[in-house]
Amino acid sequence: MQRTHVVIAVLVVVVALAGVGGALVTGSGTPGRYWCAFVSGPTRGDMAEQFRSTEALIDALADVSFDRPPALVSNAHVTGLGVARALDAHDVPVIALDRPSDGASGTESGGAGSDGTRRHDGLAPPSDAVDFAGAVTYPLDDLDGFREDVEAIVDAIGREAVAFGCMDEWALAYARANPEGVRLPFAGVDTLDDVLNKSELYATCEALGVPYPETYRLAETADAATGSPEPDATLDEAAEALGFPLVVKPELKRDFEEAFGTNVLEVANREEFADAVGAAAEEGIAVMAQKRVDIATGRDHSLASYVPPSGVEDALAVVGNAAVRFPQQFGTSCLVETADEPDIEARALAVLDDAGYHGISESEFVYDDDRGEFLLLDVNTRPWKWIGMPVAAGANLPMAAYAAVTDATYESSGIEPMRWVYLRDYLSLLAGDDAFWDQLSAADWRRLVSGAFEREGDLTAGVYRPSDPDPAAKLLETEFVDREYYCSC
Numbered sequence: 001m002q003r004t005h006v007v008i009a010v011l012v013v014v015v016a017l018a019g020v021g022g023a024l025v026t027g028s029g030t031p032g033r034y035w036c037a038f039v040s041g042p043t044r045g046d047m048a049e050q051f052r053s054t055e056a057l058i059d060a061l062a063d064v065s066f067d068r069p070p071a072l073v074s075n076a077h078v079t080g081l082g083v084a085r086a087l088d089a090h091d092v093p094v095i096a097l098d099r100p101s102d103g104a105s106g107t108e109s110g111g112a113g114s115d116g117t118r119r120h121d122g123l124a125p126p127s128d129a130v131d132f133a134g135a136v137t138y139p140l141d142d143l144d145g146f147r148e149d150v151e152a153i154v155d156a157i158g159r160e161a162v163a164f165g166c167m168d169e170w171a172l173a174y175a176r177a178n179p180e181g182v183r184l185p186f187a188g189v190d191t192l193d194d195v196l197n198k199s200e201l202y203a204t205c206e207a208l209g210v211p212y213p214e215t216y217r218l219a220e221t222a223d224a225a226t227g228s229p230e231p232d233a234t235l236d237e238a239a240e241a242l243g244f245p246l247v248v249k250p251e252l253k254r255d256f257e258e259a260f261g262t263n264v265l266e267v268a269n270r271e272e273f274a275d276a277v278g279a280a281a282e283e284g285i286a287v288m289a290q291k292r293v294d295i296a297t298g299r300d301h302s303l304a305s306y307v308p309p310s311g312v313e314d315a316l317a318v319v320g321n322a323a324v325r326f327p328q329q330f331g332t333s334c335l336v337e338t339a340d341e342p343d344i345e346a347r348a349l350a351v352l353d354d355a356g357y358h359g360i361s362e363s364e365f366v367y368d369d370d371r372g373e374f375l376l377l378d379v380n381t382r383p384w385k386w387i388g389m390p391v392a393a394g395a396n397l398p399m400a401a402y403a404a405v406t407d408a409t410y411e412s413s414g415i416e417p418m419r420w421v422y423l424r425d426y427l428s429l430l431a432g433d434d435a436f437w438d439q440l441s442a443a444d445w446r447r448l449v450s451g452a453f454e455r456e457g458d459l460t461a462g463v464y465r466p467s468d469p470d471p472a473a474k475l476l477e478t479e480f481v482d483r484e485y486y487c488s489c
Helices: 002-018 020-026 054-061 078-088 143-157 168-177 189-196 198-208 219-224 235-242 253-260 270-283 342-355 388-393 397-404 423-432 434-439 442-450 470-479
Strands: 071-074 094-098 132-135 161-165 215-217 246-250 265-267 287-291 300-307 316-326 332-339 359-368 373-380 419-421 459-461
Touching: 054 132, 054 143, 071 078, 071 168, 078 094, 078 388, 078 397, 094 143, 143 161, 143 168, 161 168, 161 397, 168 189, 168 253, 189 198, 189 342, 198 215, 198 342, 198 373, 215 235, 219 270, 235 246, 235 270, 235 287, 246 253, 246 270, 253 270, 265 270, 270 287, 300 342, 300 397, 316 342, 316 388, 316 423, 316 434, 332 388, 332 423, 342 359, 342 373, 359 397, 388 397, 388 419, 388 459, 423 434, 442 459
Parallel strands: 071 094, 071 161, 094 132, 419 459
Antiparallel strands: 215 287, 246 265, 246 287, 300 316, 300 359, 316 332, 332 419, 359 373
16 A cells, blocks of 8 residues: 555656646746836846856846845745745745855855856746845855855845845844845844744743743753853753653754754664764754653644734734654654644744744744643744745735835735645655545645646645746756755755
8 A cells, every 4th residue: 555655646746746847838827927027127037047156146136126125035945935935926026045056155156157157956046936046155154255245246236135034044144244235124133042042942931931841951062052051961960851762952953953964863872862962062062952752743833923023912923733744753844734723822922022033933832742732842033944834824924024124015814724735745755654645635636736726725835836837847857866955944
């Protein structure tokens, strides 16, 4: 039976994703969809298909004019694509910025083609929602270089722009670099640091009575901790208190991800625990030991929200249930649905309010069967992979953020039930485990394969859209080749 499901999954992904080529060839995109009226200059076909070097992007931008502030969207992959589509729906011009996939910095000529193009494996550049795409210096390599690149791009635009950082390093880079001519639709760097730092976050939870997993800051990496918080325990003390297996997590996620290729490590015994902590210490990364929560499958919930500068009373928010993750325990969500959980909304907004945070965020909760309650794990102070779900449900968080710092207007017309699926990961899961096959009905699959889901039903897809087929086609093109740079988000 499982083999049958594998075959079906392969057939579905080939038909559903590769079949978008038919939509492209026949021109069956959204009727009446024209190139954004707010941009004048060369036709769109000459622009967003290419991922340019920094210099080539600046040259291209010098030839166009914008009637409203364009959005600078970083990264240029699944999350950036979701943000670009959300903004494009309201005619906001989008410039996707990312590091190139060939490993060279954005300002170097090495790796650039004779026409100024660079290699990029992300899915946003070919989208109809993206007006321009290009490389900038990666901020974790050179923050000053990133600032200089962004300021040069804004200077070429000839007017201010609005920044959307779609991963921690990009959001923090815009906040820390604070490039001239860039409007930031989120809180300042000090607030971001407090919310992203798990020590600070859990201290806030403790003060507010918001449940969180049992966690210990480790003395062995305390020297690398931000803000010099006092450690809670030694490695041996944490092991004694938590037992095994336990999880090792960083205080600040992105450096850990760069070093270890994941944002959490599960360890089965003291030897593995010591090895993980020792490796983190060598990298200068502060880590914490946390009780391994036996997560109730399908009960992970998050608050997707935009909090304006006026405060949480005016927040635009939707609770999403991560019905399916890939990989199952610590992977990213691949099937998310709206949920009615007012306690989660109230607790998440209380934490954001206490921190003084405004902007887009995702507050992640898991359900602990042993404790019988939801525990706050994390707060992401930026857009995330399934940002398209609240947008499709009626809460266009990127547009709300954009409107708050420009003269544009946006008001939600109300929240409707919605589901979001990232087919690449969902089908990969089904290929090895048929337990989740019934999450989508036969009618759902028919709407996906036919493209009717764009017009009817309560389902949206993270990448695949017949009206915007190129990202899905590029996913197939790049999924099965070696890549020096890849971002799962």
